Amino acid sequence: MYDFTFHRPADVKKAAALLQSSEEVKLLAGGQTLIPTLKQRLAAPRNLVDLGAIEDLVGIERKGRNVVIGAMTHHATVAASAVVMKAIPALAELASHIGDPAVRNQGTIGGSIANNDPAADYPAACIGLGATIITSKRKIEADDFFTGLFETALEPDEIITQVSFPLPIRAGYAKFPNPASRYALVGVFVAERGKKEVRVAVTGAGESGVFRVPAMERALVKRFAPKSLEGVKVDANSLVSDLHAGAEYRAHLIGVMAQRAVEAAEK
Amino acid sequence: MPRMSLTVNGKAVSADVEARTLLVTLLREHLKLTGTHVGCDTSQCGACVVHVDGRAVKSCTMLALQADGARVLTIEGLAPEGGALHPMQEAFRTHHGLQCGYCTPGMIMTAIDLVNREGHELDEHTIRAGLEGNLCRCTGYHNIVKAIAAGASAMKGKRRAASAA
Ligand SMILES: Cc1cc2nc3c(=O)[nH]c(=O)nc-3n(C[C@H](O)[C@H](O)[C@H](O)COP(=O)(O)OP(=O)(O)OC[C@H]3O[C@@H](n4cnc5c(N)ncnc54)[C@H](O)[C@@H]3O)c2cc1C
Ligand code: FES
Ligand code: FES
Numbered sequence: 457m458y459d460f461t462f463h464r465p466a467d468v469k470k471a472a473a474l475l476q477s478s479e480e481v482k483l484l485a486g487g488q489t490l491i492p493t494l495k496q497r498l499a500a501p502r503n504l505v506d507l508g509a510i511e512d513l514v515g516i517e518r519k520g521r522n523v524v525i526g527a528m529t530h531h532a533t534v535a536a537s538a539v540v541m542k543a544i545p546a547l548a549e550l551a552s553h554i555g556d557p558a559v560r561n562q563g564t565i566g567g568s569i570a571n572n573d574p575a576a577d578y579p580a581a582c583i584g585l586g587a588t589i590i591t592s593k594r595k596i597e598a599d600d601f602f603t604g605l606f607e608t609a610l611e612p613d614e615i616i617t618q619v620s621f622p623l624p625i626r627a628g629y630a631k632f633p634n635p636a637s638r639y640a641l642v643g644v645f646v647a648e649r650g651k652k653e654v655r656v657a658v659t660g661a662g663e664s665g666v667f668r669v670p671a672m673e674r675a676l677v678k679r680f681a682p683k684s685l686e687g688v689k690v691d692a693n694s695l696v697s698d699l700h701a702g703a704e705y706r707a708h709l710i711g712v713m714a715q716r717a718v719e720a721a722e723k
Numbered sequence: 724m725p726r727m728s729l730t731v732n733g734k735a736v737s738a739d740v741e742a743r744t745l746l747v748t749l750l751r752e753h754l755k756l757t758g759t760h761v762g763c764d765t766s767q768c769g770a771c772v773v774h775v776d777g778r779a780v781k782s783c784t785m786l787a788l789q790a791d792g793a794r795v796l797t798i799e800g801l802a803p804e805g806g807a808l809h810p811m812q813e814a815f816r817t818h819h820g821l822q823c824g825y826c827t828p829g830m831i832m833t834a835i836d837l838v839n840r841e842g843h844e845l846d847e848h849t850i851r852a853g854l855e856g857n858l859c860r861c862t863g864y865h866n867i868v869k870a871i872a873a874g875a876s877a878m879k880g881k882r883r884a885a886s887a888a
Binding site for chain 2: 457458459460461462464484487488491492494495504506508530532536555556557558559561562638
């Protein structure tokens, strides 16, 4: 790892100012992705701005029909939150299967979303639930936020401060983890958001990251049950093939995981 | 070089470190606490697990400066030198939860974190899920799982395993 200057601002304003005034600067959240990247010298920022001392960025709150989670909230905190478990149990369940316990104790929701790894779990929840990403500058709908592989709508000097999840009627998440990394080989988040709106969001399989499956959504609007998905095929052409799994296999897994996610939502 | 201070195993310490220094490097090379191991250096194996402010984390995947002002507990902090072992350490010994011992400090710190979160009655599934981030190349895990179940109940009533040192 190359050396850098370490900054530890006490509030978001100061952090944003540092992003603007420094050259070759990067934010540090839990470091569970960034530190391995620095070690491999895939990134070599000259300035690192640690968000770890900003208390305002941590916390979980029920605000009306939304659950609002601070960007620096650890995965383990979301997984164990009584508020989340009551309002959106599928989200707590998702957080409880990210990586391993030590990763969950240190990794954050803001870092995960900003990173937009195509096999990460939270992007599927954001798209599935129709979340709003709140930043130091504006509010961004999840649909507009994830723009491609490791790409987001964030500007270089923009900081995620909160993620707001509207309460669904019901929701479920099912993931087939890569047995070595625990990342999703395929993960499917299903949410019934209204009488006429169901969303099916898939992670781990798309060539440009998380995506929705309209054919499944239509089938589930008619009847929200695992059976409705029988025979609904996903085209393997746009899916990832790599050493972990072929596109055909992933296409098949999407069907299986979607059914399990609906089953989980029914409970 | 940035100066930092923190509490390690109950003792206040200060150090001058390069910003890129990892927490595990601070512990092993600056403070000579070599009980914490580096197995992979790529966030996979859990040999480097220590507690920071009561949470088990991989010290190879944290900068020392991120722990500025924090309370850190390492395997050395579990039992006084030459004194009785911590109940979890004792359970690993009794149940043959180690062979070469390389993974053991991380296993024990992870196990104690698991007890702190999940309580003293741990079933096999909970223990195995809790060990997802800890690799052992010797034992096949079976005796580690047994040791943790026994260690968890032995910790009952004893001093609450120093999540804070
Ligand atoms: C062994 C292992 C297993 C894992 N398994 C999984 C898994 O199963 N599923 C999964 O989803 N993830 C997994 N992860 C990744 C983990 O969830 C990370 O915590 C997460 O991807 C990044 O979060 P972080 O807080 O560690 O961010 P960091 O690593 O600190 O930062 C990641 C990126 O986001 C940027 N960033 C961070 N915070 C903000 C912010 N508030 N605003 C703007 N930009 C920001 C940083 O500049 C950096 O580019 C795993 C990681 C490891 C090491
Ligand atoms: S040395 Fe830290 S996880 Fe392997
Ligand atoms: S005892 Fe040798 S690695 Fe676990």
